[in-house]
Amino acid sequence: MRDEFAKIEWLKTRFALDGESEKVLVGIGDDAAVIDFGSRPTIVTVDTQVEGVHFRTELLSCRELGYRAMVAAVSDVWAMAGMPTASVIALTLPAALSDEDFRELIDGLAGAARTTGARVIGGNLSQGPSLSVTTTVFGLPISESLTRRGAQPGDSIYVTGTLGSAALGLAVLQAGRLDLEGAERFAERWKRPPLNGSAATVLARIATAAVDVSDGCLQDLEHLAAASGVGAVVHAEAIPTAPGYRAACDALSVDPNVLALSGGEDYELLFTARASSEAAALGTEIGEIVEGSGARVVDASGSTIEIGRSGFRHFS
């Protein structure tokens, strides 16, 4: 299957349309795919995962990479309260990539596409010096699109799931410390971003603004605050972390608060809403929106804590 067209033939089979196929008018194998999104607005997002930057093949199998690349891109659709409907994938493959690894990569992408609803309808294969996966995902807004721009003073700030576990998992893998208590669980959390599809449905009803936590909670919150023209206060003691998280951070000599607030790649949903039992059922309240600008972290006494590193940032 060294040949591009042999690969495409296999991909046509692999991504054979299942269910809902009336909406895909032209699928894989033509110049472009044609899909009928119906008469509603369409959400479009694109994300790239590059070998050596977003992942290292020593730490992540090709199957895990495929799964992760798709869910990371879909996460942006959920953060806009959208329901993923389709995707196109552009793969850059090094000449040395084995057929086995190629199949595993596609299986990972396909598995995540099936799980999230972002069915693969087309794509592009290209050779290149290093492995990279660019995923474009389409979605339908569940009600109207949720953006980063609607947060208002008095809103509470919530986050789904826990923070820091993905960054801890990566740290564990990089340090080769899978012997630590719970290490496998954290490593797995880094490899498999959470599936927040049902959370997105609730966000559509209650959130005033949302963003997915990809660059680090504090940095993503700063972006939400800037887009909304407001300020944000986060209570350090309210940050939700997983069982065993703080002990593992101690063992690796990393600051648990810094990692939770700036570690990145959590792919949880950070949202603002009027405080309600429904919001509290969906996420943990970590702070509040205030007049002003920027995001600051305070301790239990209300004093500001400096968080050194403000999230994963390219080109810094």
Next chain:
Amino acid sequence: MRDEFAKIEWLKTRFALDGESEKVLVGIGDDAAVIDFGSRPTIVTVDTQVEGVHFRTELLSCRELGYRAMVAAVSDVWAMAGMPTASVIALTLPAALSDEDFRELIDGLAGAARTTGARVIGGNLSQGPSLSVTTTVFGLPISESLTRRGAQPGDSIYVTGTLGSAALGLAVLQAGRLDLEGAERFAERWKRPPLNGSAATVLARIATAAVDVSDGCLQDLEHLAAASGVGAVVHAEAIPTAPGYRAACDALSVDPNVLALSGGEDYELLFTARASSEAAALGTEIGEIVEGSGARVVDASGSTIEIGRSGFRHFS
């Protein structure tokens, strides 16, 4: 502007919405873009250009690369008789890329987006070991989507413009032979794929099948024939080439027919249609669709000519 977010701020300005903005509900800077495609099917295509594979920065400026990447992707929309409406771009940038080159790249992309109608509504920036540009383009079918699948025995085969000039231009650049008669023109033809938007409008009315010539005319024709379940015969003497093309091929010791039929990157439109004056006004008739399978080339006496290299192929 080394910083990702500084780049994004600049991109928001650079791709500021102009015209038709009511259709873009959420633009650059959020998790995803939201566009209202109305109630018609949407064409989606994705294409990647990788440094060292599709281009070399010695031969192509960043501005030219941007322009070329966008038009090459848009070309797939035209081949489906679509009107480009929007695009999202995923850029992988080496750390050493200068701000000047980054701006030039974006200017090239933006210029082509404006010219073709594929307005940039979102994207992703990522660092990586080599420069690559992945362009996802959306389009509206002008009538219903044209595919590769409708060719019928008795149809004539047409191609817009001329063939081989782009491959010749690349050969000229690689050989450092800009001194040859017409060399600048061929080099320019490789750098700037043709704008076939108005041809797409006519295709919507008259074509039975179409494909854009990216991998080489003969190879792309084989794909069209296979998709349609028919065979194709091409008359070598009918191949349209540019003035000075054959002389320049001779000077470089390349076979003009082989280059025209297999050189690739022409980005012209190859289509099948019932012979008509309208079809002949749009393209040059180069052969006919027959019963059977595959594509073969014949000389003036009807004897089959072997064309050695069958187009640009990744992973071969």
